[in-house]
Amino acid sequence: MTGPALFGILILDREPLAFQHLPGLVQVWLQDAGGFAAVGLFAYLLTAIWGTSDNSESTKLRMPLSSSMLLMAVVSLLCYAAFAACFIAGIGKEIQEQRSAAIATEAMAYVPPKLSLRPQPLLLAAGGLFALLGLGQPFVRDLFKLRFRRIYAIAKLSVKEAIRNRLFVVFLIFMGIFLFPVKWFLPNNKPEDEIRLTLDVTAFASTLLLLVPAVIISAFRIPDDIKQQTIYTIVTKPVERFEIVLGRFLGFGTLVSIALGLMTLVGWVYITFGTTFDPKAVEESQRARVPIRGKIDFKAKKEDYVGVNVGREFEYRKYIGGSKSTSERALWSFDAVPASLADPGRDSVPCEFTFDIFRLTKGEENRGVDINIRVVTWQCGQEPPPADVKDGLWRWTDSAKQAAYEAKRNAIDEKLRKKEVGGPNAPPSLAYAKPEVPEAWKLADGLAEEFGFYEVGSVEVYDYHPASIRIPSGLFRNARAGTPPGGAPRVTVYVKCLSGGQMLGMAQGDLYLMDSERSFSENYFKNAVGLFCRALILVGIAVTLSTYLSGVISLLATMFLYISAYFSEHLRDVATGQSTGGGPFESLTRLLSASTPTSQLDQTATKTTIDIGDRIFQWVFRRYENVVPNIDAFTWTNYLKEGFNINVEYLIVNAIILFGYLLPWALLSYYLIRNREVAA
Amino acid sequence: MAEVVVETRSLTKIYRDFWGRKKKTALNALDLTIEKGEIFGLLGPNGSGKTTTIKLLLGLLFPSGGDAFVFGQPAAKVEKNEKIGYLPEESYLYRFLNAEETLDFYGRLFNISSSVREKRAAELIDMVGLSRDKKRILREYSKGMRQRIGLAQALINDPDLVILDEPTSGLDPEGTRWMKDLILDLKKKGKTILMCSHRLEDVQDVCGRIAILHNGDLQELGAVEKLVEDQQRVQIQASGLQLTPALENDLRGVIEKHGGTVVDYGHPKSTLEDLFLRIIEESKARPGRRYLPPTDAAAKS
Secondary structure, eight states, X not given: OOOOSOOOOOOOSBOOOOGGGHHHHHHHHHHHHHHHHHHHHHHHHHIIIIIOSOOOHHHHHHSOOOHHHHHHHHHHHHHHHHHHHHHHHTOSOOHHHHHHHHHHHHOOSBOOOOOOOSHHHHHHHHHHHHHHHHHHHHHHHHHTTOOHHHHHHHHHHHHHHHHHTTHHHHHHHHGGGGGSOHHHHXXXXXXXXXXXXXXXXXXXHHHHHHHHHHHHHHHHHXXXXXXXXXXXXXXXXXXXXXXXXXXHHHHHHHHHHHHHHHHHHHHHHHHHHOSOSOHHHHHHHSOOEEEEXXXXXXXXXXXXXXXBOOOOTTOOOEEEEOOXXXXXXXXXXXSOOOGGGGOTTOOEEEEEEOOEEEXXXXXXXXXXXXXXXXXXXXXXXXXXXXTTOSSOOOEESSHHHHHHHHHHHHHHHHHHHTTSSSOTTOOSSGGGOOTTSHHHHHHHHHHHHHHSEEEEEEEEEOTTOOEEEEEEHHHHHHHHSSOOGGGOOSEEEEEEEOSTTEEEEEXXXXXXXXXXXXXXXXXXXXXXXXXXXXXXXXXXXXXXXXXXXXXXXXXXXXXXXXXXXXXHHHHHHHHTTOSTTOSHHHHHHHHHHTOOTTSOOOOOHHHHHHHHHHHHHHHHHHHHHHHSOOGGGGOOHHHHHTTBOOOHHHHHHHHHHHHHHHHHHHHHHHHHHHTOOOOO | OOOEEEEEEEEEEEEEOXXXXXXXXXXXXXXXXXXXXXXXXXXXXXXXXXXHXXXXXXXXXXXXXXXXXETTXXXXXXXXXXXXXXXXXXXXXXXXXXXXXXHHXXXXXXXXXXXXXXXXXXXXXXXXXXXXXXXXXXXXXXXXXXXXXXXXXXXXXXXXXXXXXXXXXXXXXXXXXXXXXXXXXHHHTTOEEEEEESOHHHHHHHOSEEEEEETTEEEEEEEHHHHHXXXXXXXXXXXXXXXXXXXXXXXXXXXXXXXXXXXXXXXXXXXXXXXXXXXXXXXXHSTTOOOOOOOHHHHXX
């Protein structure tokens, strides 16, 4: 049975980063930030030891050198040397390769890094850790000299400056666009999309309104202070130079908070209390579903089956073939089942999905594709049919249990047919049982609880059109009982395509179980956290760069870095050598020789030279990719507009990532401003 | 021996281009000490290294060689700034703040309690004569007013060492006199003052010792009185006399008798500054006073 069509489609290009990803993220952070720190540390030590022409007390104070810094540098160097040895000897494996493999099996555009205990990644992380400890030592020591009183004074100055210079007035005038209904400007849209569209437009406008002024004031303030010499009267007071950076960052952060708070409040009032929205739009979008997501996999009789790639270049979906006798299945495994799903007071748990249909034949006019959904618990193991069997039906691993189930179900169906059970509105069989007819649904629920099995024979789905089934909550009570052996998932959902000549495309985010609903308003404000984090990233980069570069250059460099983040997928492809047509040198050769991107180039000396050039470019590009902020991780507008709850866990991880990203920038700004002559 | 407040040891500053090539030696091996309680002047034409010296002492620039110490601490040490007040050549302050906010902001950068900060800010605003304008933002101030509030911010921490870069720049003669009086007043309170100026009369009026710099090199160092004294000439001043030919002859006779030569004689002249200040004072005392051109008869007589 399908539910009402008013559901959200959340296209997940990436799994949201959660607590479980933190170990992997920390490891990659140590590798990336630590790599840069190592370069910085060695450059610093070389300058401190040999680069300074005098040995004055002032120079020693400005560029302190301690034995522990030297020790950390040596240990770090040893780690990198060991890594180089492993790399040459081929011991261990690079993290990048793991990512590529994961993309192939998990059908996701981006898979968060996982903690790897292989020698190479561990040595890289260790080298980075010691480099960070070495470089961070003067920084940490000076942190104790910082005084909030001074940081606050500089932050307050920044806020006053923006207000007195009428920047805020301009901002408020532009904020007026929030007061106009989006449909005035974009009238030709479906009524149910109205809020979705409004949220899209307000998110875009908020991003522009917030980020552009934020980056401008952040990039220009310190260079202007130096240019106008106002910094003279600050650095000649007992102010640690890093306090100026922190004060400016805090001030601009406060401004961003005020501006974002205002925009969010106005937007929320407009969307929540605006009476002009279509009721369908309100019903569809003003929600905050709490989904439970599983891991996708593809299986069939053939052991090495991993789904089918239909050749859509920009699609990361995998497809299963359609036929009544196919053994191809897409599986979603749910390792954990929250108690709320198994609550005895709850009759059913919705399972929502939306799939892509790739038609090999035209199919039936005005008809979608039929699919079969089987939901089983760990107590009801399933296995594909043997290779020599023609039918594609998956069997229970315990055939006696399967027989018992079928016997019991047939008996209930028989009683239903005779109206002996199921009340006056009893359906003709369990296949038609609905929670709206509680007496009959209880029978389905009891059966699911006893055997851990529930199947919907046929559901019609359309291309990218959301649909749902309802699963008896008894099945989840079965799933929660006992401990699954060998880390088996508690619940697995099997999807089969029944329509011949059609293929069903699926990705991890395309199917989920719905736990509960949260408040839309709460979700609306949570969405602002992502934008806030992005704004802080911009402010952090701009303030750091402005400690050394001029305002215009800082602005351009910050914008370049930030805009690069929107092309992170392409950057990753180029950096890992996965882009079609090769790197820049190979592409140029193809361009000059008019060969297609997919054709093989002859292995000549020229090709070898080109490959070396491209590999060097890839290495440089990988370093650049490490500096580009992970903007996607902070974007929650899709969750909001499609009516999905933004988990608090994700926001906490956002804060951790933000801190991790800004920390190396803070370290950089500390050294830059400390060693900068602020007077000409 | 008096306490040394400022000391430079072969302090050198060389400006280099992006590639590290030498552009200019702004200061060359400067050795000097400034003792507690003195007013020390750095003198020299534009580009002689006065401001560079001050910037090196304050840590705004880093030395290329040698070292600088203030209160016995290296110039790069931030803590020394607790006892320093600095007035830049032009008062580079935040022009969107008013006088009160300016002093409150700079006061917060020191370890001063809010009550003391408020009290001191009010006293300083009063001292620099900006009580009536304390709510106006600095953008609306004249250059002289900005210099006054600049001085107030330099004194917000009641510093032991006051560094003044061209303190009378942009001030009218009245303001100049006020500034010089204030500097002498600070000395009376036991403060050490280091100032640089190319207005020689200002330096002469207030400084005890001076250093003369030219092209980054120290040319002269010593007490002003000693340096300006001309051992080759004798000056005699007398009152109750009119300069008659007889007196001129007698004087010439006496001087020639002792082997000297008369170089000049006449009525002593006041400085233009003294004249200007006297006229302004009179104008204030007698409102409506104005200059009248001499009549023909008076001019003839």
